[in-house]
Amino acid sequence: MTGVLRPGYCQLRVLDLNESIRFYTDVMGLIETGRDASGRVYFKTADERDHHSVIIREADQAGMDFYAFKVLDKRTLDKLEVDLNEYGVATERMPADGLLETGERVRFVAPTKHVFELYWEMTEVGDGQGYINPGVRVDGPGGICPIRLDHWQIHGADLDGSRDLFINVLGFHLVERITGEDGATDMAVWLTCSTKAHDIAFVRDERDNTLHHASYLLESWEKVLHAADVMSAKGVSLDIGPLRHGITRGCTIYAFDPSGNRFETFSGGYAFYPDMKPYTWTHEEIGAAIFYHTRELNERFLTVVT
Amino acid sequence: MTGVLRPGYCQLRVLDLNESIRFYTDVMGLIETGRDASGRVYFKTADERDHHSVIIREADQAGMDFYAFKVLDKRTLDKLEVDLNEYGVATERMPADGLLETGERVRFVAPTKHVFELYWEMTEVGDGQGYINPGVRVDGPGGICPIRLDHWQIHGADLDGSRDLFINVLGFHLVERITGEDGATDMAVWLTCSTKAHDIAFVRDERDNTLHHASYLLESWEKVLHAADVMSAKGVSLDIGPLRHGITRGCTIYAFDPSGNRFETFSGGYAFYPDMKPYTWTHEEIGAAIFYHTRELNERFLTVVT
Amino acid sequence: MTGVLRPGYCQLRVLDLNESIRFYTDVMGLIETGRDASGRVYFKTADERDHHSVIIREADQAGMDFYAFKVLDKRTLDKLEVDLNEYGVATERMPADGLLETGERVRFVAPTKHVFELYWEMTEVGDGQGYINPGVRVDGPGGICPIRLDHWQIHGADLDGSRDLFINVLGFHLVERITGEDGATDMAVWLTCSTKAHDIAFVRDERDNTLHHASYLLESWEKVLHAADVMSAKGVSLDIGPLRHGITRGCTIYAFDPSGNRFETFSGGYAFYPDMKPYTWTHEEIGAAIFYHTRELNERFLTVVT
Amino acid sequence: MTGVLRPGYCQLRVLDLNESIRFYTDVMGLIETGRDASGRVYFKTADERDHHSVIIREADQAGMDFYAFKVLDKRTLDKLEVDLNEYGVATERMPADGLLETGERVRFVAPTKHVFELYWEMTEVGDGQGYINPGVRVDGPGGICPIRLDHWQIHGADLDGSRDLFINVLGFHLVERITGEDGATDMAVWLTCSTKAHDIAFVRDERDNTLHHASYLLESWEKVLHAADVMSAKGVSLDIGPLRHGITRGCTIYAFDPSGNRFETFSGGYAFYPDMKPYTWTHEEIGAAIFYHTRELNERFLTVVT
Missing domain, CATH: 3.10.180.10 (2,3-Dihydroxybiphenyl 1,2-Dioxygenase, domain 1)
Structure with missing residues (x-):
């Protein structure tokens, strides 16, 4: 905090x-x-x-x-x-x-x-509802129409260094981790600065300063379906989903923007509080950790970064 | 009718x-x-x-x-x-x-x-609600708990023969079809005897008398997610999904029972009426026809039958 | 049929x-x-x-x-x-x-x-998807955007006469009924000409040739919420809902158009097949029949017709 | 914080x-x-x-x-x-x-x-999933089965005093308020100690030390429907709902336990961050603030406390 x-x-x-x-x-x-x-x-x-x-x-x-x-x-x-x-x-x-x-x-x-x-400073342009007797937005601008930019998953070699910096200096909490074959090394970590299940994730990867995905929050699993329908109707290159993650329990789709930058549109996930211990996913269960339903990884998801 | x-x-x-x-x-x-x-x-x-x-x-x-x-x-x-x-x-x-x-x-x-x-005759054992002041069932028996057995997709060489028999004698309607490279041959047909988008589907396949899947209806897309969660939690071998079909617009998961028989748990799909023309999916769009979101087929889905 | x-x-x-x-x-x-x-x-x-x-x-x-x-x-x-x-x-x-x-x-x-x-004849102007490789509509025209006009509930004195005409001549099936204090007289009947839980409903009421509501089908309970949000945001006079009916199990909202004509926007309801017996709601359970959750009627719902 | x-x-x-x-x-x-x-x-x-x-x-x-x-x-x-x-x-x-x-x-x-x-100390008995390779719970204990106790709404005369105590000493933030006819007095306030839209609400009411409701969080709007179905099937006295609040945008049902203590089962609501200003609902819009769809209050909701 x-x-x-x-x-x-x-x-x-x-x-x-x-x-x-x-x-x-x-x-x-x-x-x-x-x-x-x-x-x-x-x-x-x-x-x-x-x-x-x-x-x-x-x-x-x-x-x-x-x-x-x-x-x-x-x-x-x-x-x-x-x-x-x-x-x-x-x-x-x-x-x-x-x-x-x-x-x-x-x-x-x-x-x-x-x-x-x-x-800390950015002009507030508002959400169109104001702060006096606000309504509920019923007609979006069309398309996927997420609620907010939610988090990023990014890759680099010195995961330990970035993890420790975010925890020790910026006050993030470790929420989930995937450990390597040795049962100790963090291969990936999910960190939060709030009660979200994650505000950022780091993955150990020799390719420094790379992006796995930017993630956008949707209101519901039905909106995840709508996002997938939009992607298909509008010719978006889908990576994988809809599916649930074991990690965070979020329900999600991954796809690529026209430049090949992966993005995620997801909903759900539990609330984190600092009296919770971090979840650990062991090396053998990495499939379920990432793709909870099939429990099998997909090569493209692991290898493509920008 | x-x-x-x-x-x-x-x-x-x-x-x-x-x-x-x-x-x-x-x-x-x-x-x-x-x-x-x-x-x-x-x-x-x-x-x-x-x-x-x-x-x-x-x-x-x-x-x-x-x-x-x-x-x-x-x-x-x-x-x-x-x-x-x-x-x-x-x-x-x-x-x-x-x-x-x-x-x-x-x-x-x-x-x-x-x-x-x-x-035409089977003993009615009831759904536990009776016909007088029925309630809404709120506690299922657990598990996936579908509403009903809904339809089957089955494979055989003489698709034309079975299709014509179901249409001409049993009064089914042709609702959707996938045509072959020649633009004329039916490679797969979806038939209904009601206002469901399909009561049975036949796929052209040299392997006569084979089953692609038996399908069970769920109440909602959220129940499709629940079914996928059940499958993962209980060690079911999932084939593919959750996803939407282009054909019928149903939202679905495919998985295998312990003997390798594929089954589907799905929700949705439009209502068919006989004043509607059949939908035709051309050979190039077979990906979107089957897996609407990724628009790409999966080898296992095409080849495994029992 | x-x-x-x-x-x-x-x-x-x-x-x-x-x-x-x-x-x-x-x-x-x-x-x-x-x-x-x-x-x-x-x-x-x-x-x-x-x-x-x-x-x-x-x-x-x-x-x-x-x-x-x-x-x-x-x-x-x-x-x-x-x-x-x-x-x-x-x-x-x-x-x-x-x-x-x-x-x-x-x-x-x-x-x-x-x-x-x-x-039997009306020009087909289409749904914008065509019959060849159709897609799934992802951007509606805004507003409530129902799937279809679904059914009507209408009131008149000679319910028995209209009921019998629809059953005996037009081939409708009796799906649900509310009986009066005598346990025999139909106070309201829900009839279908398809596998919908109802295509029309008649209510016994001295006010002949009156409309209780025209009903529009939505895709899901989440769309029912969206409809309610639209109504509030756009100043529609809401009658009651969201709620579930005991009758048909549909989930619904009732509201009024600017002229005072009541309409319904609903989703769900079971499938009817002619091997099913009609459901009967007795006089004491009319509350649950109409408004399943509160099990209490609302005066306006019973009395306002146009 | x-x-x-x-x-x-x-x-x-x-x-x-x-x-x-x-x-x-x-x-x-x-x-x-x-x-x-x-x-x-x-x-x-x-x-x-x-x-x-x-x-x-x-x-x-x-x-x-x-x-x-x-x-x-x-x-x-x-x-x-x-x-x-x-x-x-x-x-x-x-x-x-x-x-x-x-x-x-x-x-x-x-x-x-x-x-x-x-x-700060309570024995952790766990949620049955553990912290190593956790799964997603698929079979609940039955009934409404909320995720968590979420917040309380409580009434008393010195709303200002409790509000200030929670803000000034316990570090809560003011998220929403309903002002009185004078446009200045707080008639009700919603406060958070996290990013939830509310962790507690105080309402100005001469009846000190009274409870309006204890609230339980559900996963989705579909689970709110399920809760309402459970209430009806099991004879619970429902107060009002399902509906959406203008305040917090949560979707909810209110009902009474067998002793007459009101409870809420709800889902949704936006995320609060401290760079957000408090929402103010004016006296004329109290209907929409509380019951967003009908925009009309219900006497029982306002008057019954325990």
Whole structure:
């Protein structure tokens, strides 16, 4: 409970900007909230209140530029910067005009080589309901229309380093882990900074600074079905699902955006409280851990990252 | 509208009777309603009113012995027997004491070599609610607990012959078809004798008299998820799913009973009326026809039959 | 199985045409398919294939002008006309140009004084998916967006007369009934011409030729919640629900259109087959019959008709 | 973020112990975990890990004896006790042997005269899945079978006092409020100590130390329907629902236990984060705030407390 609230935004590299704008609006059902001078396009979900949660920029190679967590306030931001520095992690202050409608950010590189940012200020553009006598949104913008950007799964060699940094400095909790054949090494860890079953997951993988997926939350298992129907109707390349994970118990689909960046649309998962012990999945049960129903892994799911 | 009501029961061959009894009660959630002198065990779903819908018998080889449709009344049974004979199909009258609580049956072999039966009388044992001020069942027997035996998909070489027999004599309607590379030959057909999207499906396959799956209806997509969870928790070998079919739009899981007989647990599907034209899926879209979300077939689904 | 397929269309009187057009498109999510010379407006659901299922016309008083059932073909239409006449019911042939895109209709007045029509021809405008490699609709027109016009509940004094006419001449089956204090008189009956739990319901009521509600089918209980949310967000006057009926087991909401015509949006209900006996609800259990959860009636539900 | 985790347990007064044991096991689907020397009976849900969340004791009058929040650890407990005392609230240390399997508790009386307890130690009896390769529970104990005790709504005159105490000392956040005719006075407040939309609600009411309802969380809207079906089938007195609240957006049913204590079984609701402003419902919109669909209050809901 250090004041890191949740995944706030991320900046994704896409191969064709216009195709990707169409994808993130028509298929994913996000709302475009701005474009900046460098050509980046900003999106939020219909239900999110802050100005953006997904930024895309055109590049030669897919993948994620950086991952940002919102923190409670300026005091928290300043303290976490000090804590990071004291832990031996270099930080960089990114000025407030670097991203649309976003305040100062503290940037650092985790041991898995991913670039992270912390920030506390972003313009609240609202969810269209206001704070006085709000209603329930009944007509979405179409497409998958998730509730929020929820978490990321990212890969890198020094899982232990990133795990320890997030736990020891940023105050995350270890919620679930998959251990290796030795029964001790963490091959993958799911961490939370809230009562969600996960706010971020790290997987041990020689390919540093890679993205396995960005994940979007849906309201229900019926909405997961709808997302799968949307994907099929709109020609999205589906990876796997609908299915349930053993890990987190979430119910999910994985698919690829037009640039090959994997994304997840899921619902469910239990609530985490810090009086809970971490769940451990042993090497033999990795199939059930990932794909609870078939209990068998899929090669593509394990190998494709961007 | 010839008076064939619905799939009524089927007799399945299982390799180990006790293991199968456990499977059909604990996992599938059927209710055992009797055992006969030859050792066969009879089951119904909690919601079915008639004495049985599934009969199992121990044998050296898995597969289905016969498939029975319930017809409206004795007059319908007699007329359909005459119609079958006039169409050139030999029939055999099976006496009323051949199966527990079941009246006289008319048996015939379809061109795909499957054995079918027609019957109109079966003891109604009820669904536990009665016909006076019935309630809604809230505590099932556990397990998957389907509403009813719903339909079968069966394979054989002379698909055209079985299709024509069911349409021309038994009054079924063609609801959906997959055509071959020539754009004309039916590779698979879905037929109904009611307003269900299908009461039976035939697939063209050199392996005559084979079973692809027996299908059980669930109440909702959430119950499909529950069925998948049950399968995982109880060690059932899952084939594929949860997913939606393009054909019928049903949402489904396929898995195997302990003898390797595939079964389906599904929900949904549109209502058929005879003013609707048949849907045709062309050869190139067979992936979407079968697995609507991934739009890709799975080898096991195509090749394993019993 | 006389060839009466299903409720096809109905003509509703509304007090303000423009307000009602807005209601049936924006709130109900129907699609306008035409306006005729007399000012009537025609609608269908997104999933219906025929040209229309709901017609509205402006009038000084709310209520339903007539109720039409689609029959299988011309032969069925002609035969049913003869059967009606032989039963003592006068019929009137309505010419094919009386309604947009609709063939000849046979009109008659039932003992409860409601005007019914039978027809077999209507232009098929399609559901947007076609019959070749159809997809699954993922983006509706907004609003409640039901699958189809499903059934009507209508009131009149001579329930017995209408019930017998529908059973004896039109081939409907009695599925459920509420009996009066004497344990014998039918106070309300639910009848089907298919395997639906009901295609029409008659309630004994001195107010002849009145409408209790027109009912629209939804895909799931989650869609019932969505319908309720739409009603609240768009200022619809809700009568009661969401709730389950004991009768049919359907899950439902009742509300009023801007003219005060009650409508229902529901999902679920069991499948009827003619080997089932009718369910009887006794006078003391009428609460559970109608509102299964609270088991208590609501005065407005019983008294308001148009 | 003061270390108050969640509602942990409460002690309910019931009029007939055996009838209530049957109710909380057969109908609610809780699991009895113990009885103590004073005759109290302890329950937990199937999914809860701690020894108990509901304690019942026989008494002449229904109502709640006390409400307990679990805190992170001993240090938090000690600090909160100091904080309470410094705020002017007297506390009492309850020894560890006062309740089965529960450590030391800090008891205090809030300005609305409700008795609260804080504790950090309770024996973990587990949810039956363990922490190594856990599965997903597929067969519940029957009945409603909620996930967890979720929150309470309680009434008293000095709402302002209890609200301020919970916010200023225990670190709760104000999430939603209903204001009075003056547009300023809080008539009801919803507070959270986590990211739930509410962990407790206070309503301004002259009847101090009264209970409006104890609330249990369900997995989905379909499980809310199941709960309503269970209530009807098992003769529970239903207050209102299923319906959605405007406040929290949760979907819910209210009913009464055999002693007249109201309870809620609900699902859904948004996630709260402290960068969100409180929602305010004005006096005119109290109908929509409470019962979002009908937008009309129900007298019994407003007046009955225990």
